[in-house]
Amino acid sequence: MPAGDFKSCLFLIINYDAMENSSIIQIDRLSKHFPVGKGFFTALRDIDLKFGHGEFAGLVGPSGSGKTTLLNIVGSLDTPSEGTAIVMGKSVADLNQKESAALRNRHIGFIFQTFNLLPVYTVYDNVEFALLLQKMPASERRKAVMEALEWVGLSDKVGSKPAMLSGGESQRVSIARSMVKKPEIVLADEPTANLDAENSHHILRTMKKLNEELGTTFIFATHDEKVMQYLKRKISLRDGKVEKDELVETIKT
Amino acid sequence: MNWLKPLKPNAMLAFKLAYKNLMGAGLRTWLNVSVLSFAFVVIIFYNGMIDGWNRQARRDTREWEVGAGQLWHPEYDRYDPYTFEDAHAVLNSDIQELVQKDVLVPVLVEQATMYPQGRMQSIVMKGIRADQQILKLPTESLNEADDAVMIGKRMAESARIQEGETLLVRWRDKNGTFDARELYIAKVFNSNVPSVDNGQLWLSLDLLQKMTGKANEATYLVASENYNQDYAGIWEFKDLDFLLADLDAIIQSKKGGGMVGYILLLIIALLAIFDTQVLSIFRRQREIGTYIALGMTRLQVVKIFTVEGSAHSILAALLGAAYGIPLLLWLDTKGLTFSIAEDTGITMADTIYPYYSLGLIVSTILLVVISSTIVSYIPARKIAKMKPTDALKGKLQ
Numbered sequence: 001m002p003a004g005d006f007k008s009c010l011f012l013i014i015n016y017d018a019m020e021n022s023s024i025i026q027i028d029r030l031s032k033h034f035p036v037g038k039g040f041f042t043a044l045r046d047i048d049l050k051f052g053h054g055e056f057a058g059l060v061g062p063s064g065s066g067k068t069t070l071l072n073i074v075g076s077l078d079t080p081s082e083g084t085a086i087v088m089g090k091s092v093a094d095l096n097q098k099e100s101a102a103l104r105n106r107h108i109g110f111i112f113q114t115f116n117l118l119p120v121y122t123v124y125d126n127v128e129f130a131l132l133l134q135k136m137p138a139s140e141r142r143k144a145v146m147e148a149l150e151w152v153g154l155s156d157k158v159g160s161k162p163a164m165l166s167g168g169e170s171q172r173v174s175i176a177r178s179m180v181k182k183p184e185i186v187l188a189d190e191p192t193a194n195l196d197a198e199n200s201h202h203i204l205r206t207m208k209k210l211n212e213e214l215g216t217t218f219i220f221a222t223h224d225e226k227v228m229q230y231l232k233r234k235i236s237l238r239d240g241k242v243e244k245d246e247l248v249e250t251i252k253t
Numbered sequence: 254m255n256w257l258k259p260l261k262p263n264a265m266l267a268f269k270l271a272y273k274n275l276m277g278a279g280l281r282t283w284l285n286v287s288v289l290s291f292a293f294v295v296i297i298f299y300n301g302m303i304d305g306w307n308r309q310a311r312r313d314t315r316e317w318e319v320g321a322g323q324l325w326h327p328e329y330d331r332y333d334p335y336t337f338e339d340a341h342a343v344l345n346s347d348i349q350e351l352v353q354k355d356v357l358v359p360v361l362v363e364q365a366t367m368y369p370q371g372r373m374q375s376i377v378m379k380g381i382r383a384d385q386q387i388l389k390l391p392t393e394s395l396n397e398a399d400d401a402v403m404i405g406k407r408m409a410e411s412a413r414i415q416e417g418e419t420l421l422v423r424w425r426d427k428n429g430t431f432d433a434r435e436l437y438i439a440k441v442f443n444s445n446v447p448s449v450d451n452g453q454l455w456l457s458l459d460l461l462q463k464m465t466g467k468a469n470e471a472t473y474l475v476a477s478e479n480y481n482q483d484y485a486g487i488w489e490f491k492d493l494d495f496l497l498a499d500l501d502a503i504i505q506s507k508k509g510g511g512m513v514g515y516i517l518l519l520i521i522a523l524l525a526i527f528d529t530q531v532l533s534i535f536r537r538q539r540e541i542g543t544y545i546a547l548g549m550t551r552l553q554v555v556k557i558f559t560v561e562g563s564a565h566s567i568l569a570a571l572l573g574a575a576y577g578i579p580l581l582l583w584l585d586t587k588g589l590t591f592s593i594a595e596d597t598g599i600t601m602a603d604t605i606y607p608y609y610s611l612g613l614i615v616s617t618i619l620l621v622v623i624s625s626t627i628v629s630y631i632p633a634r635k636i637a638k639m640k641p642t643d644a645l646k647g648k649l650q
Contacts (some may be wrong), residue, residue, distance in 0.1 A: 124346020
């Protein structure tokens, strides 16, 4: 093994240990079953995972491997059938509707494959939305929204409606919306699936930069090779099981 | 745990979001709002017309026929002419005193038959003091001649009698003996109150008392505002609720009939909102999922959709006000003329001036807002059962 490779591998191992010690997501023996007809389909089986602060990790695998299901449970949009998913120190299964809404609003940002921008709102309104729920004063809100739009390079599009944006721009708005509240965790479900290569790299670079500058934990669900190039940690899922969990070298931003 | 403290979004947020979504929906919103605003204006207009008619009819009936109440002979029934024969009594001194003070006006009622141009027609003769001041009847014309009588315009037209003509009348006196004489039509008056017109022949009380031999007698007395019920004697006091009961019943039935029309209109408008809501919820599943992912509870999303649906009614009220207020005020000034009014047989002026009370406007707004909120809430309840993960994928059935 060349000396340089050894050093970087050692650094990753040390870093991984550090993250383990301060995990913000801890998943223990988690299974998820969905009723299908008279039986059940098991989407996740006995998953054990931990995510620390500032991770840039990806759940990778083919369709139906359980990536989105796991992301939904971590995001408190769904609950495990068995086992536990502890996010920010609290089991998502134990949260009531209001608590889980508060968890999502304050601590988790979502980025979707289909962008999911609110169509009748402007770019500014879309980004502002999460802050409106927090009752943040208008002046602070405006500052935060403009800052988030600057991060993604869309300060000049504040008044545009989603229909007027390209796919890449829409996904950048989506990133700004997820980051405006400076959450600890961002969950991105196939964020590049609807984008061309250039836009994919652009938004991945943006997310990587935000991860490095703000220390936000990013978890992707993807099977896009382009995304994998940026990941620091790759968790391969197959048939609802963790097949491999590895630290990887990434493209430098 | 502080970071899990439930969010309490500003109450205005739901309205703000609803407003943005409604404006964003464009033409669909304005179609719903237009139909609903039309329902608003029609409900207020129709009820305003009925209320205006009611006020006019009550006022005219009081002024022309019933005064502030009536004192009836115990045998008297205005709908049964066979009671007239026995329904008369001498006016005692107490009553006479009140008559002199214009507190009461005595009326003597007698069945009779008239023969206009040789035709025979049953009528009711009513004797009233020519100098009375309580009713609006132009009784001063009864002083024009010893045998002066007056009739209403409707009766004059139906019997083809004109002012200045004479009319042969036959009646029975108090002993049951037939008598007849020619009377002079001194006046044909115009009144909105058909019950003082159709089949009524008005003559002076003295003349009728003389013709029937019922000296100093009356069948009923019309009371003025100054009448104190302590002096009733044998006479039975009938208040306005009793005397106007038939009129109220007719107006209520008209109101009920009209209600069917505007409830149908309202239902059409509400169905449009309901359909829009159902469509919205299916079409906007991803949006609903996104709201939840961004930190709203399902109930908060239900609230947004309910407010959005009911906001149609607020916009409809504003739109209705924009074109309805000038229209309704114009109608209030000009009134609405009904050419058929004379033939209806009920108290109705040729021109009705609608009356829009604050209660009518407030109750109409409440009716529309509450009903549109209910039809908005019913489909929105489905959101509370949605799984956010399915909503985000837009795969709900």
